[in-house]
Amino acid sequence: MKKQPDNRAVPMSAPACPVPPTNYENILLAHGGGGKLTADLIEKLFLPAFGDPALDERHDGAEINIGRIRLAMTTDSFVVTPLFFPGGDIGRLAVYGTLNDLAMCGARPLFLSAAFIIEEGLPLKTVHQVADSMGKAAKSSGIRLITGDTKVIERKSGNDLFVTTTGIGIIEHGLKISPQSIMKGDKIILSGDIGRHGTAVMACREGFEFETTIESDCAPLWNQVEIMLRENIEIHCLRDLTRGGLATALVEIAETSGLRLEIEESLIPVSDQVAGACEILGLDPLYVANEGRFICFVPEKQAGAAIGLLRQSAPNAAIIGQATDTPKKDYSNIRVVMKTPLGTSRIIDRITGDQLPRIC
Amino acid sequence: MKKQPDNRAVPMSAPACPVPPTNYENILLAHGGGGKLTADLIEKLFLPAFGDPALDERHDGAEINIGRIRLAMTTDSFVVTPLFFPGGDIGRLAVYGTLNDLAMCGARPLFLSAAFIIEEGLPLKTVHQVADSMGKAAKSSGIRLITGDTKVIERKSGNDLFVTTTGIGIIEHGLKISPQSIMKGDKIILSGDIGRHGTAVMACREGFEFETTIESDCAPLWNQVEIMLRENIEIHCLRDLTRGGLATALVEIAETSGLRLEIEESLIPVSDQVAGACEILGLDPLYVANEGRFICFVPEKQAGAAIGLLRQSAPNAAIIGQATDTPKKDYSNIRVVMKTPLGTSRIIDRITGDQLPRIC
Secondary structure, eight states, rough: OOOTBBOOOOOOOOOOOOOOOTTOOBOOOGGGGTTTHHHHHHIOOOOOOOHOOOGGGSSEEEEEEETEEEEEEEEEEEESSSSTTTTTEEHHHHHHHHHHHHTTOOHHHHHHEEEEEEEOBBBHHHHHHHHHHHHHHHHHOEEEEEEEEEEEEOOOSOOOOOEEEEEEEESSSOOOOOOGGGTTTTTEEOOOOOHHHHHHHHHHTTOOOOOOOOOOOOOOHHHHHHHHTTTTOOOEEEEOOOOOOHHHHHHHHHHHHHHHHEEEEGSOBBBHHHHHHHHHHHOGGSSSSSSEEEEEEOHHHHHHHHHHHHHHHTTTTTEEEEEOOOOOOTTTTTEEEEEOOTTTTTEEOSSOOOSSSTTO | OOBTTTOOOOOOOOOOOOOOOOOBBBOGGGTTTTTTTHHIIIIIIHHHHHGGGGGGGGOSEEEETTTEEEEEEEEEEEEOOSSTTEEEEEEHHHHHHHHHHHHHHOEEEEEEEEEEETTTTTTTTHHHHHHHHHHHHHHTOOOOOEEEEEEEEEOOOOOOOOEEEEEEEOOOOOOOOOOOOOOOEEEEEESSSOOHHHHHHHHHHOOOOOOEEEOOOOOOHHHHHHHHHHHTOOOOOOEOTTHHHHHHHHHHHHHHHHHHEEEEHHHHHHHHHHHHHHHHHTTOOGGOOOOOOOOEEOHHHHHHHHHHHHHOOOTTEEEEEEEOOOGGGGGTOOOOEETTTSSOOEOOOSSOOOSSSSSS
């Protein structure tokens, strides 16, 4: 971890997670956790069934061409509980989450659809608050909420609401922002301190109180991407650090790019409060979801310029590592390695179980 | 009802529905039923919160312009229970339902996203079957499933699955297909017999068995629209007859267009089996959801040509009425009137409660 006045180093250890049976026949919560089982479900079930080449990119969104126009399309369902948490709510999350997936394709967010599945018995006031929050988030970030749908399901707990947003953005540059574009030597930039969103939701859900309230980092990321594009930073890849956190994002990108990624623990900012809360909650900040942080792969010679631009709005942005050669033959499964402050190396892999159910 | 060898006339009567309290404070199932409360929720809550002019069109989808390209975007969540029913399943419904909403904008369906909310405990095999069905439906109708998302929620009944699809299509003609384009004198064409989907799902859910199984009419509608566009039929408005059925579609269109619509009961095809099942289930076919039927408003002089084209693939297509003048001052709330076989007039309005929860 990066030593900062308000940050402190914490040892990171692999979280203890239940290992699901290998021959599971039913959906487990972990299938939605962003880890190994989610990857399995996508790889073995959805991709073969849908069989579209756009899905093979393994990106947060799909790039589509209509005439000469390059668009990006992305969708996400939000099932976070509770609906309101410090720093945000399901509505804001649903707008920014999808906007951020567009931004991670390097696409200027344009249009958003919103589909609501509401449980019978939910107070109308709650629906109102969520819709209001969505409207405000959309307006303030320049994306238009243009179409929607509402369904109601029978009462169970009486307090559930699911929001699915789908976004369309336009790609106005000539870059191909994708794991496949990453080159050996590229620097990995992290846009800020990690672990806020997941810790805020978990602390709130479990009723934990800390000296200061941890707020979700839920925020739109397009402006930070746009400023780099405008200044001609040759961005090779972007990824926001949602479900599965920084660790899972790195593993996914390493697998798709075929490169080995090396990061340094001491360079990764984690705030004091988040580090402390993670210790108490038994979470590993590397795997905790963020909703306003991303990593960016840029050529080494532009890394300094990119950091300079990002720090205008993201003061904790930092270079945390680089893409190196292809993995050695004997270690072909080891794609992400983190150097610890003690000088040892920790292998970073996907999480097996589900650290944080219904976090987004 | 149109007398046909396999169809018989049945009297249509307003269904007996529970009237919700006027000062309801919680979400009721009827808020998702497509009737008065759904309209209320959209009108009083979502539209003011989202505040986008595209929403004021009150269409199934939104038209968006990117550069010189006209696109349509639409979204729908599907919560149908059971997941598999005669003639279809939630996957097929989710693909065709959204494809049809694009077709109703006069847009050629191009791309689809799919977001899954799966209940913990659902058999993986079920997810597989649904995904397979979606893949097949997409391929056979020429729309590409290009991006997706999966979330898992805690076990309650252990057998729930919700699918949200969002579609993008391209508008390649110069028409403005919308309720606002309807002219006095336009003929109303219905593309086939009504009531199959809702009756099939309800019969299956309630365990009713009839002499022959009623199958959902779940089917893609773009081809039927495309053939009319290709032959230069000047389509003024299209609407598929999903939640709330033919009656609700007519009321919504009449309200938005400001015109009075007149239809004739004897011209509306309902199959024998559907008519019989509706009697037993206490349903009014006019309000029962369809998933493969639409109405089309065309100039009187082209109505014959349009019917001819439609009947190539929809043998029961029929002209069922016309748009007339604006309502008389004294009867300004009466916008849709149906002439019964007895020569009397029945006023058609939105349904107050929820005839069929979780039908799509």
